[in-house]
Amino acid sequence: MQRLQRARASQLARRLQAASRSRLWLRIELGLIFFGIPTVVLVCRLSGFRLPLVPTLLVVCAGIVAMLVRDPHFDRRVLATLRGLGNESRRVLLFFAVSAAVLMAYTAWVWPERFLDLPRERPWLWAMVMVLYPVLSVLPQELIYRVYFFHRYSRAVGDPRVLLALSAVAFGYVHVLYGAWISVILTLVGGLLFGLTYLRTRSIWLVSLEHALYGCFLFTVGLGRFFYEAV
Template identity: 40%
Template sequence: MRRVEHVLLFYGLTCLLVVLDVPGGPIPVLLVAAAAVYPYLRSVARSELWRAGALRAALPGMVGRWAVFSVLAMAGVAMFDREHLFDLPREQPWLWAAILILYPLLSVYPQELLFRAFLLHRYAPIFGDGRGAAAASAAAFGFAHLIFGNVLAVLLTVGGGWLFARRYQQSRSLVVVSVEHALYGITIFTVGLGRLFYHGAGG
């Protein structure tokens, strides 16, 4: 029964959003879903919903890996899509600034509640608590990004989903994994890949 629940929630809901093309994009649905699972998480993983003290130990490795990704992302856009390099901060600096502030709060933390904390705790009887669970998290996270209508968004988020799931398993801190997720997202929106993650970008 829990396996059916997992499929319906993480795959069925995404398919429904793609078919219905819900007005307002995915953020309202994401916030409602995160609010719905929050009481469950408070009962099974309350200490992990914050645990900011774990950030200090994780930060050096996180920042190093993020810096390498940022350089590669910038070089890739410069080589293959130069006209969009830094397009958001250049052309819409106020929107870019708003994303830097609101994206971690309205998008990143709710996603981590759902795809890391909730999925890894709720479905541990199915996937365990190791690499199999991380793979399930990465697959669900990547599949959810089908709503943006392009393959690159899915591929990037499968990789990111694996990284964030393993980070959460190691740190047991939603703050740690949310900071890491936010860093990668801010790079994407800054260097010129953000349009891949706009609702309806492929349309």
């Protein structure tokens, strides 16, 4: 009996040790992917080797999707669910309306010469951005920073509040590549909003809609210049 108890205790200890190592490696992986890669890209761009950001984003997203599809623990229904399009969509739209009013007033006050400049001066380019930005930028970012991030690192982090904060910081950090403090601040706040929506609904479509609303609005109101290649 004592031998059996010792064997079980030893087996449990090995499992706990293996789980601890797994969490450690996941945390290291998180740091390398979400902070290491943007840092390398930033250093390359500052050194004169400019990796195009959108193609790089699409390549990374393709790799992320491949890993998700091959992961037996990933619930693929996340990619199709329309949960949250009721009460949560009303919350998203209400908060967006308030935020948009504040950002519009701020832009008109601080940068009056830039206010609504893209639709006024280059309407065709503005229309292209409204169509292509959600597909080529928003959806890949949401697959990486919400779907993959929350699936992959929930076990390593544990507390969903910490996971939400980490995802927002990572989302804000990658926007250092645009070379403007306002893009980092806005995306840090946006990361919290989008992460909260995803945690509450597990719907990539609702969180992508939310992200697209804010992004398209920023390009419309005159803040889009902080969100295209600068560094």
